[in-house]
Amino acid sequence: MSESDAAVIRLHADDDVAVATGKLPAGTPVAGDAGVLTRAAIPAGHKVALRAIVVGSPVSKYGQVIGVATQDIAAGDHVHTHNLAMSSARAGAERREWRPPAQPPCNFMGFRRSDGRVGIRNYVAVLTSVNCSATVARHIAEAAERQGLLARFPNVDGIVPITHASGCGMASSGEGYDVLMRTLWGTAANPNFAAVLVVGLGCEVLQIARLTQQAAWRPQASVRSLTIQDTGGTRRSIERGLGELADMLPEVDAQRRTEVPAAELVVGLQCGGSDGWSGITANPALGHAVDRLVALGGTALLSETPEIYGAEHLLYARADDAVAAKLRAKLDWWEEYTTRLGAEMDNNPSPGNKAGGLTTILEKSLGAVAKAGTAPLVDVIGYAEPVRRRGLVFMDSPGFDPCSATGQVASGATMIVFTTGRGSAFGYKPSPSIKLSSNTAIYERMRDDIDLDCGSIVTGGATIASKGDEILDLMLAVASGKRTCSEELGYGGAEFVPWQIGAVM
Incomplete structure (x- = not known):
């Protein structure tokens, strides 16, 4: 992540847009020596054009295509739903050898069950x-x-x-x-x-x-x-x-906690109420924690298939051919399913996502995938199918958070980590939910609901790596019995929502 000016964050050298760090009045400088000024007020977390973009041209953020310009866009313009739409274009993604982060052994206090698996609640x-x-x-x-x-x-x-x-x-x-x-x-x-x-x-x-x-x-x-x-x-x-x-x-x-290795932890990854900061702060910080967990031998479940649409090529590059083919088959099913029901994959983002600065599903998905870190994708499983391999696993599911989390818990997730930018009132039983905010404003507004703020990454008070370390420490503490905000509030008794497929007769 690199800053082109204090007013905005430019995420990749090839990007056509930058993200406003706060509400920017018209006339705010955003591109340093290039002399670009905002041509209208830009809400915090929203995009501003760094260069002129001709109608029909792809628009890049994260170094990836997030849509196509539906009209000519001038440098300094607000880029959002009025001038940016879905695109079928995808940027390339190279296969890279994963080098696990150096990671000393970590343990937590869990319940070793008679079948050998480990719970974190009783x-x-x-x-x-x-x-x-x-x-x-x-x-x-x-x-x-x-x-x-x-x-x-x-x-x-x-x-x-x-x-x-x-x-x-x-x-x-x-x-x-x-x-x-x-x-x-x-x-x-x-x-x-x-x-x-x-x-x-x-x-x-x-x-x-x-x-x-x-x-x-x-x-x-x-x-x-x-x-x-x-x-x-x-x-x-x-x-x-x-x-x-x-x-x-x-x-x-009579069950008692005993010390067990972090490799026994199975974590479901969720994001809900996402905003323009989710893919910049909370999701990549969670991704750093996931890389550390996988390096320890633990397991992370990425899900919400409609919310990886547009970023699937990044996951293909992290999988072998057989696993990539499994993921492609899931996306093919979803394309056919939505077409049959008269919907589109770009029906997502939600109105709240758009108010927070996200414009297309491509942009949302590129930020959402960041919570899975950089580890290899080792398997793809169906909804609620048991986890068979340790490491980063993809579980097919809808993007509706309670339904997706229900499938993850049925697949074996003993903990949910949930990022949010607009705010979340969510919890799950039996698997506790840790909530991470992408911006400090929502953390301060919903302190009773959110466990950890990642907004300080924007202000320079923390880095993605340092916040990721905090997240892993919190995960291990919760696994050992520390109660999350949602547990303190009594959430989790009404969030069991199985995916209902097929005819109701």
């Missing part, structure tokens, strides 16, 4: 097979809290009802069924859950027997189940559910 799940059992599952969890069931079990972090809107009115086979089944399996298998109570209605398409009999997702001794119809209705089901929890809690409470 929850019990009340998992539903169908929406019809959602209320009973919530009543069981709420009654356990109301009756003080956990008072004698201080080592249990809580009881989490996992409810959703599906499980019936769907085909009993096919893609939609398979996605929901493996999302439920994977969530129940997440090592942040020490035990699981499965609650069903009884007559649903997604039968509990298939969940519990076919799944090798956890030791059977840590799984209990009931159906409302067989148990005798709502009140009896709540009573029985409380009894099942009471039986399981002593063993859950």
